[in-house]
Amino acid sequence: MERVVITGLGIVSPLGNELDTFWNGLKEGKSGISTIDTFDVSGYKTRIAGLVKGLDPEGRWGRKEARKMDRFSQLGLAAAEQALEHSGLKLDQIDRERLGVYVGSGIGGIETLVNNVDLLRDRGPGRVSPSLVPMMISNMAAALISIHFGAMGPTLSPVTACSIGNTAIGEAWxxxxxxxADVIFAGGTEAAAHPIALAGFGNATALSVRNEEPTKASRPFDADRDGFVMGEGAGILVLESLTHAQKRGAQIYGEVIGYGASSDAYHMVASHPEGIGGYLAMKSAVKSAGLTPQDIDVISAHATSTEVGDIAETKAIKKLLGEDAYRVPVTANKSMIGHMFGAAGGAEAIALVQTLREGIVPPTINLDQPGEGCDLDYVPNTARTGTFEIGLSNSFGFGGHNAVIVLKKYEG
Incomplete structure (x- = not known):
């Protein structure tokens, strides 16, 4: 079996659109949550989100090409281009039949779909764009990355809701x-900060309504949390066989050593209250890595800032680690970037790679008073330094989809 290493990192996020800005923001405990200014939110219960700012699609690809892509595809392609540059891959020097793309999106081109529904209603069927379907379908980000790079190897666009990023990374592994395959671009992208999604999640009472204090709204594990905060962006990693990476003299940033998946088989949106599915995915991931739970040094939690989800994940971690659960730092990146849905796993994997490289665990901000049942070491409000060799990253999605990856610090 080939060892699988990480040779490129690409991020577009509410904390910035390149690696150093994103990572420095996390370490500093900076929030990327703000009042939504991309559409009129005056009639909405929730008026805040984690938005990507400063990305200029037309300046990047030209007006004609940019207009062919829904925003979720634009974010995904931007992150993939960044990951390619970071990796140092020379596309004309590799076998592109062994170059793959595993990038998913939970919602796909929601902006394109709704805009064309409006055109159909207001101006008739003749005004609906012939590009509606290819712009809307959720595999299009992966397809456009494949086309852009000439990647003719295996391509997959998993749809496992909020666990997509980890599903993509794990299946690519x-x-x-x-x-x-020799090389696969793996991760997720999402651009769901749209009026219809904001209304739907808001009416389901899933979102925080702390509109006057947006930077304090996402509060995983805190007693005063009142729901999650939507985010958007893309997180994509270049995964490569160790043999291929060494042959081309690549810089290696980390290693993927395990992956586990499971289903809660319980509810359409709620986590199993005992965290059974999350536990099973973590247990499977650790086993596939050839480790014991006691080998885990740090956990990147799914931790969306909902009471049921935070408690269920805490129970799952305790079931996996036993008394060691109180030893292992658990961090929640969503406290700073919100919930990026299908992009969350990729973004959080990038953060975990950086944790293992630098020995710094980003804080869980806004954790002032842990809620009932939340008694682990969640690294409250201030980053933690230490030696971390093995990290576990959790991603759980609607429908009970769970995906967990295990990353290792690369030692050469």
């Missing part, structure tokens, strides 16, 4: 490990 399996393909490279088995020798069926």
């Amino acid at each position: 399996r393909v490279i490990r088995s020798g069926d």
Whole structure:
């Protein structure tokens, strides 16, 4: 079996659109949550989100090309281009039949769909764009990355809701490990901060309504949390066989050593209250890495800032680690970037890679008083330094989809 290493990192996020800005913001405990200014939110219960700012699609690809892409595809392609540059890959020097793309989106082109529904209603069927379907479908980010890079290897666009990023990374790990590809771009992208999504989640009472204090709204594990905060962006990693990476002299940033997936088989939106599915995915990931739970040094939690979800994940961690659960730092990046849905796993994997490289665990901000049932070490409000060799990252999605990856500090 091939070892699978990480050779490139690409991020577009509410904390910035390049790696150093994103990572420095996390370490500093900076919030990327703000009042929504991209549409009129005066009639909404929730008026805040984690938005990507400063990305200029037309300046990047030209007006004609940019207009062919929904925003979720633009964010995904921007992150993939960044990951490519970071990796140092020379596309004309590799076998593109063994270059793959595993990038998913939970909602896909919601902006394109709604805009064309409006055109259909107001101006008739003749005004609906012939590009509606290819712009809308959720596999299009992966397809456009493949087209842009000439990647003719295995391509997959998983749809496992908020666990998409980890599903993509884990399934790509399996393909490279088995020798069926040399390099895969893996992660997720999402651009769901749209009026219809804001209204839907808001009416489901899932979102925080701390509109006057947006930077304090996302509060994983805190007693005063009142729901999650929507975010958007893309997080994409370049995964590569160790053999291929070493042959081209690549810089290696980390290693993927395990992956586990499970289903709660419980409810359409709620986590299993005992965290059974999350526990099973973590247990499977640790086993696939050839480790014991006691080998885990740090956990990047899914931790969306909902009472049921935070408590269920805490129970799952305790079930996995036993008394060691109180030893292992658990961090919640969503306290700063909000919930990026299908992009969350990729973004949080990038943060975990940086934690293992630099020995710094970003804080869980806004954690002033832990809620009932939340008694682990969540790294409240201030980053933690130390030695961390093995990290576990959790992603759980609507429908009970759970995906967990295990990353390792690369030692050469």
